[in-house]
Amino acid sequence: MSTRLSPTDHPIHEILQARWSPRAFTSDPVSPAQIRSLLEAARWSASGANGQPWSFIVAPREDTQTFELLLGTLVEANQVWAKNAPLLILAAAQVLREPGKPNPWALYDLGQAAAHLSIQATSLGIYVHQMAGFSPDQARAAFAIPEDFQPVTVIAVGSLGSPDDLPAPLREREIADRTRKPLASFVFGSTWGTPSPTLNG
Amino acid sequence: MSTRLSPTDHPIHEILQARWSPRAFTSDPVSPAQIRSLLEAARWSASGANGQPWSFIVAPREDTQTFELLLGTLVEANQVWAKNAPLLILAAAQVLREPGKPNPWALYDLGQAAAHLSIQATSLGIYVHQMAGFSPDQARAAFAIPEDFQPVTVIAVGSLGSPDDLPAPLREREIADRTRKPLASFVFGSTWGTPSPTLNG
Secondary structure (H helix, E strand, O other): OOOOOOOOOOOOHHHHHHHHOOOEEEEOOHHHHHHHHHHHHOOOOOOOOOOOOEEEEEEEOOOHHHHHHHHOOOOOHHHHHHOOOOEEEEEEOEEEEEEEEEEOHHHHHHHHHHHHHHHHHHOOOOOEEOOOOOHHHHHHHOOOOOEEEEEEEEEEOOOEEEEEOOOOOHHHHHHHOOOOOHHHHOOEOOOOOOOHHHOOO | OOOOOOOOOOOOHHHHHHHHOOOEEEEOOOOHHHHHHHHHHHHHHOOOHOOOEEEEEEEEOOHHHHHHHHHHEEEEHHHHHHHOOEEEEEEEEEEEEEOOOOOOOOHHHHHHHHHHHHHHHHHHEEEEEEEEEEEHHHHHHOOOOOEEEEEEEEEEEOOOOOOHOOHHHHHHHOOOOOOOOHHOOOEOOOOOEEHHHHHHH
């Protein structure tokens, strides 16, 4: 299976370069030891005042009931491929520090924890695909998620499968060139919109 | 200088384990090539529908005017140490996809980009300290940040300095034990609040 390294314009660490978000997963289970390392990586990410405003629901395929409950929250377009992943994880942000007291950085911090989880996965030779396409309300009801937490993403995890196992439109996306905006379009210097002089060199 | 590896309960990749958020930085500059690698790492992080809802303002100390403008947005408690960092970066999220159309995942995605930047820094032997303590309004005014973007954090970057160079209370925090909540307090299985069975093993 191709690793689809990011076609970078500047050198980045090989783990960051190897990370991407597949839809084709094999049925090989993610072991409990691997799951613990994924969450341990998330645990040690940075957060505002070390508040760690995150929680996760872990649904390995073997835990059929939890897996099906979480799978059922996904939009149909995600279920069609995510049903084959051996592990789904719900990521939730603690958006209220206490009743009526929002934490405006909760989603930012949760994103960092999820990035650490993804990068740890890559270092283990497994991959992650984060999904916004799910019903937070359905997830809240299914798992009795309290009001101070907001379900933000569902994360599929597993070993890389074959694009041939995906329906045709997804198969093409799976092997399409990976693209990003150029740095000069979003890295500015003294003036918003003007590329940072540090980009030249 | 101690690397202060995270005291993990489960193995994680050495770069993730080495990342932490110092306040003491040396005056050694972060080179333009290093800056490009930091932003390139951010560039290749994941985002909803590959929307890449992020922009950055890069303020190396050598660019005195930009550096001072960004430094001036920080709360006093951050200025006291961040003024010695050789590089400050403002991270902003595109919270509106178009007028009246919010992107609820913009901060989550920006957090991932910032995490990639931090991990790339660690791989280069430099460190990052992200700050929520600054004035977004002042930053918006100083850099003419448009309405669709929200300034979220200011990130100090540099080589690790000596805790002895910090004022006393910060010196103690710089060398204090690094702590996190236990996994069992935020990694759940079928029921919110009940630790995932995958944590046992």
